[in-house]
Amino acid sequence: MYRYLIASTLALGAFTATPAFAAQPVAAASASASQLKAQDVVQHYSTLVYANYSDTITAGKQMQKAIHAFLAKPTQATQDAARKAWLDAREFYGQTEAFRFYDGPIDNEDGPEGQINAWPMDESYVDYVVGDDKAGLINNRKVAITKKHLAELNEHDGEENISTGWHAIEFMLWGQDLSDTGPGARPFTDFIDGKKPNADRRRAYLKVVTELLIEDLQSVADQWKPGMKKNFRAEFTKGGEASLRKIFVGLGSLSRGELAGERLEVAMASRDQEDEHSCFSDNTHRDAVTNAQGIQNVWLGSYKRLDGSQLKGPGLRDWVATQDAAIAEKTSLQIAKSVASAEAIPAPFDQAIQGARDSAARAKIQTTIDSLTQQSKDLVDAAKAVGFEQLNLVEP
Amino acid sequence: MTPLHMYGSALVAALVLAGCTAQSAPSPTAAPEAPSALFDRPAADAQPGGKTTVYSNGRNAFSLPAANLNDAERTRFVIGNSFFKRNWVQAPASTTARDGLGPHFLARSCAGCHVQDGRAQPPDFHNPLAPQPFAGLLIRLSVPGTDAHGGPKHEPVYGDQFNTMGINGVKGEGSLSLSYETIDGQYADGTAYTLEKPIYHFSNLGYGPMAADFMFSPRLAPQVIGLGLLEAIPESEILANAKAQAASAGTIKGQPNYVWDAYGERMMLGRFGWKANVASLAHQSAGAFIGDMGITSKRFPHQTCTPAQQDCMDAPNGNAKGKNGVEIEDYVLDDVIFYQSTLAPPARRNAQDAQVLRGESLFHAAQCAQCHRPSYRTGEVLFPNLSSKALSGQDITPYTDLLLHDMGQALADGRPDFAANGQQWRTPPLWGIGLLPAVNNHQRLLHDGRARGVAEAILWHGGEAEPAREQFRHMPAPDRAALVQFVESL
Numbered sequence: 001m002y003r004y005l006i007a008s009t010l011a012l013g014a015f016t017a018t019p020a021f022a023a024q025p026v027a028a029a030s031a032s033a034s035q036l037k038a039q040d041v042v043q044h045y046s047t048l049v050y051a052n053y054s055d056t057i058t059a060g061k062q063m064q065k066a067i068h069a070f071l072a073k074p075t076q077a078t079q080d081a082a083r084k085a086w087l088d089a090r091e092f093y094g095q096t097e098a099f100r101f102y103d104g105p106i107d108n109e110d111g112p113e114g115q116i117n118a119w120p121m122d123e124s125y126v127d128y129v130v131g132d133d134k135a136g137l138i139n140n141r142k143v144a145i146t147k148k149h150l151a152e153l154n155e156h157d158g159e160e161n162i163s164t165g166w167h168a169i170e171f172m173l174w175g176q177d178l179s180d181t182g183p184g185a186r187p188f189t190d191f192i193d194g195k196k197p198n199a200d201r202r203r204a205y206l207k208v209v210t211e212l213l214i215e216d217l218q219s220v221a222d223q224w225k226p227g228m229k230k231n232f233r234a235e236f237t238k239g240g241e242a243s244l245r246k247i248f249v250g251l252g253s254l255s256r257g258e259l260a261g262e263r264l265e266v267a268m269a270s271r272d273q274e275d276e277h278s279c280f281s282d283n284t285h286r287d288a289v290t291n292a293q294g295i296q297n298v299w300l301g302s303y304k305r306l307d308g309s310q311l312k313g314p315g316l317r318d319w320v321a322t323q324d325a326a327i328a329e330k331t332s333l334q335i336a337k338s339v340a341s342a343e344a345i346p347a348p349f350d351q352a353i354q355g356a357r358d359s360a361a362r363a364k365i366q367t368t369i370d371s372l373t374q375q376s377k378d379l380v381d382a383a384k385a386v387g388f389e390q391l392n393l394v395e396p
Numbered sequence: 397m398t399p400l401h402m403y404g405s406a407l408v409a410a411l412v413l414a415g416c417t418a419q420s421a422p423s424p425t426a427a428p429e430a431p432s433a434l435f436d437r438p439a440a441d442a443q444p445g446g447k448t449t450v451y452s453n454g455r456n457a458f459s460l461p462a463a464n465l466n467d468a469e470r471t472r473f474v475i476g477n478s479f480f481k482r483n484w485v486q487a488p489a490s491t492t493a494r495d496g497l498g499p500h501f502l503a504r505s506c507a508g509c510h511v512q513d514g515r516a517q518p519p520d521f522h523n524p525l526a527p528q529p530f531a532g533l534l535i536r537l538s539v540p541g542t543d544a545h546g547g548p549k550h551e552p553v554y555g556d557q558f559n560t561m562g563i564n565g566v567k568g569e570g571s572l573s574l575s576y577e578t579i580d581g582q583y584a585d586g587t588a589y590t591l592e593k594p595i596y597h598f599s600n601l602g603y604g605p606m607a608a609d610f611m612f613s614p615r616l617a618p619q620v621i622g623l624g625l626l627e628a629i630p631e632s633e634i635l636a637n638a639k640a641q642a643a644s645a646g647t648i649k650g651q652p653n654y655v656w657d658a659y660g661e662r663m664m665l666g667r668f669g670w671k672a673n674v675a676s677l678a679h680q681s682a683g684a685f686i687g688d689m690g691i692t693s694k695r696f697p698h699q700t701c702t703p704a705q706q707d708c709m710d711a712p713n714g715n716a717k718g719k720n721g722v723e724i725e726d727y728v729l730d731d732v733i734f735y736q737s738t739l740a741p742p743a744r745r746n747a748q749d750a751q752v753l754r755g756e757s758l759f760h761a762a763q764c765a766q767c768h769r770p771s772y773r774t775g776e777v778l779f780p781n782l783s784s785k786a787l788s789g790q791d792i793t794p795y796t797d798l799l800l801h802d803m804g805q806a807l808a809d810g811r812p813d814f815a816a817n818g819q820q821w822r823t824p825p826l827w828g829i830g831l832l833p834a835v836n837n838h839q840r841l842l843h844d845g846r847a848r849g850v851a852e853a854i855l856w857h858g859g860e861a862e863p864a865r866e867q868f869r870h871m872p873a874p875d876r877a878a879l880v881q882f883v884e885s886l
Binding site for chain 1: 454485837
């Protein structure tokens with residue numbers, strides 16, 4: 001169990017808030033309430049963020065190992081192992097998306113988010129697709145396959161020309177999803193010389209984008225590393241209420257704009273596989289769950305690590321509860337409901353969205369959307385309870 | 397409301413003094429002849445979008461929905477956002493929802509030019525060989541004369557805009573490169589400045605030479621915040637601006653533009669575009685889909701290939717059969733229009749800062765507000781199914797009269813556009829200008845992005861705005877800084 005530290009006044013933190021949209025100083029908590037400091041919540045949040053990115057990197061390196069084994073000897077077994085390692089690593093990355101949308105290290109101006117997780121992919125920008133055997137930079141031997149060059153090409157002519165990140169690796173491992181019942185079925189022979197043109201470049205490409213992903217993840221994690229003098233965390237943990245506001249914005253934005261909106265509502269409206277987040281691997285249902293879980297982690301201050309241990313400390317919930325226990329509880333219940341609803345979305349997602357308008361599968365997605373929408377409102381109310389009157393939730 | 401006349405005259409007097417003490421330069425407009433201020437200062441606590449205002453000052457500051465939208469509207473907003481942001485691809489493609497790009501195009505998505513719902517920057521004048529921004533500076537083309545609706549007459553070989561790219565098998569229309577000339581000047585206090593005037597070069601023309609008498613007009617993609625609010629300003633208010641300016645002493649004489657609107661199916665008051673050459677957001681959006689991306693829709697069902705462009709005419713269409721014969725159907729396009737309509741203006745920053753308040757007084761004293769009218773109350777929205785009721789009845793502060801003004805020879809494009817002549821430009825709204833560096837990492841202003849920041853933009857003002865510019869030029873440096881700081885707080 002963590003200990004609450006004694007704060008002299010709650011309002012203290014407000015002085016360090018940014019002048020533009022500072023928190024209204026809240027009335028000091030009644031003396032009998034737990035004397036939690038904003039600083040403690042921000043500190044523990046930073047610990048949780050660093051743990052989640054570190055686990056993602058560990059899982060990512062395991063994936064890299066499996067990919068190297070696959071590239072050294074492409075077989076069905078080594079391909080399957082690489083695919084499984086990708087899925088395993090995504091479990092941790094998905095939770096880190098709760099740390100987006102406030103100009104933090106992942107998606108500030110120089111942040112690598114677009115290089116790490118951009119979607120949807122225009123597959124034909126990278127490799128052959130049905131109907132065009134020669135498509136993509138893999139089949140254009142004039143294009144150099146280096147980390148630097150691929151990073152430059154990424155999102156070069158517009159958001160969709162994506163050549164790097166999780167979904168580029170996913171496309172390499174699974175290929176186009178042309179199946180109604182399962183994921184993409186790229187043959188492992190695509191990576192064997194003589195079996196498919198440009199197999200050498202395909203191998204080089206998969207190796208390079210994997211390396212780049214690990215490096216980019218590491219660059220984000222470094223900004224959250226404890227005990228550094230000059231990284232983002234050093235500033236963030238001094239930010240008091242301004243930092244708390246960012247944490248709220250991140251949770252609310254992922255709830256409403258990104259997960260409910262961009263990833264679920266858009267797909268429900270278009271019914272197009274193109275609007276499925278992890279469309280090659282049919283893993284979109286897990287993306288929804290891990291995003292919802294990531295929000296819950298931050299809210300509760302609790303995170304289950306890769307090694308099975310449980311990280312626990314003061315979360316936003318505890319901070320809100322110092323002012324309004326009822327709204328804190330209401331928000332907790334709604335967030336739990338969102339996680340449960342997301343878990344009920346059936347796979348494969350691309351088939352679920354195409355069902356009849358009133359199909360059971362679509363209803364389950366809609367339930368998740370509705371719960372996330374309510375949750376974003378609860379988060380706004382919760383933020384108000386601790387003095388953030390003007391909380392905007394970023395649309396991606 | 398603050399009694400503006402008192403502010404006005406008091407500060408003009410102060411200004412004249414400052415001008416005299418700084419330099420022996422010719423004195424600015426003398427106080428007694430100065431026209432009286434036409435428009436009030438907004439209330440001290442006014443926010444740009446009234447209740448639609450959002451509170452964000454980072455990279456996402458232009459990307460938020462009006463704060464007072466309901467849940468169903470927010471859903472519509474995110475769907476529209478998705479079609480605004482994501483790329484269109486060449487037909488035929490495995491994605492059926494978004495194919496049909498080209499044959500000619502400038503960008504693959506709306507966001508390709510309006511990055512982060514923000515503003516494009518022009519190609520680098522200084523280093524034409526450096527990697528150039530993908531898109532964002534559009535070149536309109538025409539020849540003397542008018543089309544059936546009184547708009548510009550298309551250049552016969554290239555049409556009404558210069559599209560540099562083609563899909564596979566289709567030539568681009570050519571290349572654009574820029575050089576520049578410098579214009580040296582100095583403030584009345586002796587501080588020198590250098591303005592850069594772009595010069596445009598067309599090369600690698602894909603379909604032979606342009607007509608000998610062709611005219612062109614560069615247009616930079618602006619930030620797309622608060623557009624639905626501008627559309628909801630009552631027409632009577634905009635016409636009243638022209639009337640008030642006509643009745644007032646001084647050089648400011650604004651004029652409304654009247655343009656053909658494909659949604660209204662009639663001539664309407666122009667509000668959007670650098671020459672107020674578009675009346676509705678719906679027309680603007682559908683027009684950009686066909687013009688900039690080559691995506692056909694119900695009101696613009698034909699590709700823009702000219703008879704001289706055989707490869708363009710022969711190119712395949714995108715999934716037209718499954719989509720009622722067009723490449724974007726109305727139910728999708730309507731959501732994109734709704735999205736455009738409901739992007740909110742962000743709150744002011746540091747509005748109560750002493751320097752900013754001083755800058756505000758100087759802004760009014762220098763007659764800037766004669767055209768950059770601060771505030772309105774919005775009325776009914778133009779097309780209720782393409783916008784939100786939440787935008788009505790809002791007290792907004794866009795700082796524009798939405799009228800055309802002669803801005804002088806140095807800024808002129810020499811190309812008429814409906815009622816706008818070759819020296820006129822529409823007063824652009826000022827909201828969001830201070831956030832451009834945060835959102836887009838630059839602050840290139842004016843129709844072609846030639847101005848590097850607010851001060852240069854003011855220095856480019858000529859024609860009707862010459863007296864106002866001269867007042868600025870004669871201000872001592874701290875006053876100029878305060879005025880700029882005020883504009884950047886909007």
